[in-house]
Structures are given as structure tokens and as C-alpha cells.
Amino acid sequence: MTVDYATPVLAVRHAHKYFGAIHALQDVSLEVHSGEVLALLGDNGAGKSTLVKCISGIHTLDGGEILIDGAPVSLHGAAAARRSGIETVYQDLALFDNLTPAQNFYCGREIGFPTWLPRPLRFLRNVAMDHDAAAVIDRLKVSLPQFDAPVALMSGGQRQAIAVARATIFARRVVMLDEPTAALGLRESRKVLDLVKQLRAEGNAVVLITHNMEHVVELADRAVVLRQGRKVGELAPDRASQQELVAMIVGAER
């Protein structure tokens, strides 16, 4: 997949967000193109998660705009963002422990029938959903002990793989991952990074939040650094610029 620099899939322009007296995002702009991984970096409280939540429809911006394929959109609610093709994997996983992987995948957007019934009363196509979910799990080479057990019984890595795989089923334009490897061991992190590469290879624009510089250098095509709600830098990360990135994050440049 070649990177199309003509129109960014996702663009944020001059975003502002207030929480009471706190100015959490101050004039932040960024662009992501399909087929690239954008690393979103910053120390705790820099505004990364706030920005992600604004893009995924959980928060609404107090100023600025969000453009999908060059067209301004209003993302009110998680469902609206999803309809626009934005999938998010949250830091705290946001899985349902009491549901099976397939039920987790489709939660909130189950395939139902018949269409003349009001949406909540539609019957679930469980067989079709199980089948599709199993196919994705297979394609991503995630190994699960049991496909019909609640995810509470699965390991941290398996749970994270389920969360990422859930995003891949529906991803059409943008996938955002908020610290997907934070709670994982080395081997499991590797698995998740492979999934991220695969998302990129399938033509998605990927926004990756992480504290791990190794992962940034390995995966990211570009990196945007936030500090105290402001965008303080943007560059293409490699071994040589790693020090510079860290300096920008902690605010020790110059």
C-alpha cells in the first residue's frame, strides 16, 4: 500500500478542549494518511488520551475541527465516530469479561434481523458473527484456548489481541491504539506490534500512543509530540532522532 499524501484520511485542525479551568488541548493539529503509522507521544497528562477521545467521539472539541477524507465531520458519540470509519482500542481494554470473544467483537453493533423490527428487538445472527470473528482471529494468527469462553478466562496478551482484532474487523479508515502494549510482556507485545503492522499493510491509517521508544522507532512512519496540551514537535523517528524525541517529550530541548 502506497502512502497517499494528497488528502489525509484523518486531519485534526486547531483543536481546543477545556475541562473546567484546564486547557487540555491547545491548538493541536495533525494529519494521518492511509497506510502509515503515526506515533502520538507525550508524558502523562500531555493530552494524548484526550485527543484520542475527541477523535473517537467520546469528548467533543471546544474549538477546531476534525476532517475525514478532507471533509469536516461532527463526531457526537462513539457510534458516530465508528460510522465514520474510526476504530479505537482503549488503554484499559474496554472488553466485556462476561462475554465471549465473538460477542466482544460485535458488542454495540451486532448483526441483527429482520430489519423491519426496531433495532433493539432484532434477533442476533450468532452463527454468522461467530464465523466472521473466528475468521479474523485466524487471519491475525491469534491463538485462543477456547473460542466460546468468556474473555475473563484469557491471558493479558490474548485479551489485548482480542481488543486489537476487534478494531481490525470494522476498521475502514483509521485505527487508534492507546498504549496497546502497556500491560504486556515482551512476547505478547511483539504479537500486538505485528497486528499493528498488519493493520497498516491493509491500508489503514494507524494512530499509536505509546511510551516505548523502541516501538516508535520500529513502527512509526511519523511521530507527533504533545506536551501540556500543545503540539511541540513532529518528525520521522529513527535511531538518530530518538534522543531528540525524548527531549521533546520531557521538555528539555534547546
Place this chain on the structure above:
Amino acid sequence: MRVSIGSLTLVAFFLSVLAFFSAFAPNFATAANMENLMSGFSFVAIVAIGQTFPILLRGIDLSVGATLALAGMTAFDLSLIAGWPGYLVLPAALVVATLAGLVNGLLIVFLRLQPFIATLATLAAYRGLVYSISGRQLVPSLSTTPITDPWIAGLETYYDLGSWLGVSSLVRLPWFPLSFFIMLAVLLLVWALLSATKFGRNVYAIGGNAEAARLAGISIARTVVLSYGLCGLCAGLSALLLVARLTTATEALGVGTELTAIAAAVIGGVSLSGGVGSVFGPVVGAFLLGAVLLGLTQLGISQYVQQILTGLILLMAVASDRVAFVRRRKRFAASLGEGA
């Protein structure tokens, strides 16, 4: 459908309770006693089915007993004072009960009250409302007048399935009350709603992880309000069966029913920590409690000891639910620690 070990244990326990009392209580295994069990506890089972919704949402509805009385008193007033025909009284009472449930849901969603607190408050309020609208107080002469409207009284009908099937010469089957079949119909409807529809899946999702449900774009407010409304509707249906059976409604109708219904649901494996359990459990739980109470009575054990034993059964059920929850947590923590 997956059958869990827990539900098999429950059914086995129920059967062994039946076997125990059949062996030791003199009149337990008789057709008349089974009739008592079915007609006396179908209405409890319906309340317990309704209670399944709030508990699956990690909430609780303490007001179902008072809601039941409110629906019962509405039926009493409309039938005896206003003189409405039964085919209007029945839906009106159901609407009142559903509204009472919806109010619970609205309090929980929009005032962000703990379900326990909100429904404790409405428990008191609804019961007070029952006293203030009581037709027995307003028109004292009515307090001894039975409700004879055929639509309402007709709910208390028994069917002799034994003769209908032509087996009455071989074995004496109990006559099945209409309330038992209504309970079965409610059970099937609610089971289909919870296990096969999007609404049901949303209930389980919110009970499992409300924050994740919000992130998944599920409308929590709508699901919660409707669930408490359905719980109220079940209490209302149960009230009509009870009023038909007693041919009247009293201010104290359904006092304590909330505890029996919650006990039945928890005994039936609906976890108080939310999102786990099926609607069959509460029904088995209700009849289990019923069998124990009837059996103990026939063994000549006093009412007070029966209450203590009921409490102990509830305690056992809650404890085993808690142990299962802690075990799930531990297993999860261990799996996070060790990695793949």
C-alpha cells in the same frame, strides 16, 4: 445454548430437595401439594424473572413488592370503585406497574442514584401511595366485597391436563393453574429477549462493563430505563394473578416479595456482580424456595424457623456467588501476571 455446571447443580439441588420432602414429609408428593406449589409460587417466579433485568445490570430493584401492591390496588379501585370492565382494568394495572418501574430507571439514570438507594426510596413511596389510594380506606364497605369481574377472576383457572391427556386413570396429575402457564410464557419471552436480541446483549454488556458499553456506543440510559420498566411490568402481572387468587387487594399485598424474588434470582445463579446468569435460574430458584417452605410446613416446622432457613439458603447462594466472583478475579490477575 451452553449449559453451565452451575445450572446443572441448581437443578440437581432442586430435584434432591423434592426427593427429600417426598420421602420425609407426609403429604408432599401429592397432586394437591404440587397444585399449591404451582399456584402459590408462579407469581413469585414472575417477579423473580423481572428482577433478573436489574440484577444483570449490576443493579437491584427493592421496590417490586410495593409496585406489586400498587398494581393490585389499582385493579381493586378501578374494578370496584370506578366499575371499569376487566378488559380495561388489566392493562391499566400493568401500565401503572410499568410506569413505577420506569420511574426507578429514570431516577437511576438521570439522578445517577445507586439502584439500591433509588428503589429503597420508591419502595417506601409506592407503599405509601398504595395506602393513600386504597379503596378499602376510601370506601370502607368495599373491604369485604370480592372482585368478581370475569376477566380478573378468570385468571384463577385450573386445567385438568390429566383427563385431557387421558392418563387420569393411571396417575393423579395435579390440576395446572393458569398462572403457571402465564409464568412459562413470560419465561420464554424474557429468555428470547435476553439471549437472542440486541437489547438482551446490551443488558449483559452493561452489566459486564458499563464503561466499555458506553465506549461501544450502547445507549445505557435507554437500556437501563427499559429494563426497570420491564421489571415493573413483571411485578404488575404478578399482582393481577395474586389479586385473582385472593379476589381482593390489601395494602400489605406483596410485602417482602422483593426479598423472595432477589433470593430466587441469586439462588438461580444470576450474579449480583452483574452480567452473568440466565432467566431460567430465578424460576428454578423460586420453586426451590417454594418447595422448601411447603415441605417444612408439612414437617411441622415453625414459621420462624422456616424464615431462618430461607435466610440461610440465601446466604449460601450469595456466598457461592461471591466465591465464584473472587475466583474469576484471581484467575484474571494471575493470567495478567504470567503472560501468554
